[in-house]
Amino acid sequence: MKIREAVVNDIQQMQTVKKTVLEYISLDLSPVRDGEDEEYISMARKSWVCEVDDEIVGFSSADLKDRNLCALYLKPGYDNLGIGRQLQHEMVNFYFTQKEMRGLSS
Numbered sequence: 536m537k538i539r540e541a542v543v544n545d546i547q548q549m550q551t552v553k554k555t556v557l558e559y560i561s562l563d564l565s566p567v568r569d570g571e572d573e574e575y576i577s578m579a580r581k582s583w584v585c586e587v588d589d590e591i592v593g594f595s596s597a598d599l600k601d602r603n604l605c606a607l608y609l610k611p612g613y614d615n616l617g618i619g620r621q622l623q624h625e626m627v628n629f630y631f632t633q634k635e636m637r638g639l640s641s
Contacts, residue, residue, distance in 0.1 A: 536618065549608075580600065585609075585622055587613070
């Protein structure tokens, strides 16, 4: 199991994970459109993935622009392994350590 920062090439697998989550409800399951992928994985919206045997099985995202913790998805069958906790830790730690997000000057 490996937790790492997401890169643009991870987006397709991340969307696959999102579509397989049993609790996920959305009217828009369309893929990220051309030109949006750089913003999806950027400083404004940072994401982390968990890989097991080179397969992404979960991810989390924090959005500084919209000021929210916007995603935490885990593929069915990978619960109770601590993956969600680790992804949440990465997301929350990043979100709350950003000076701009907290309105503090440098």
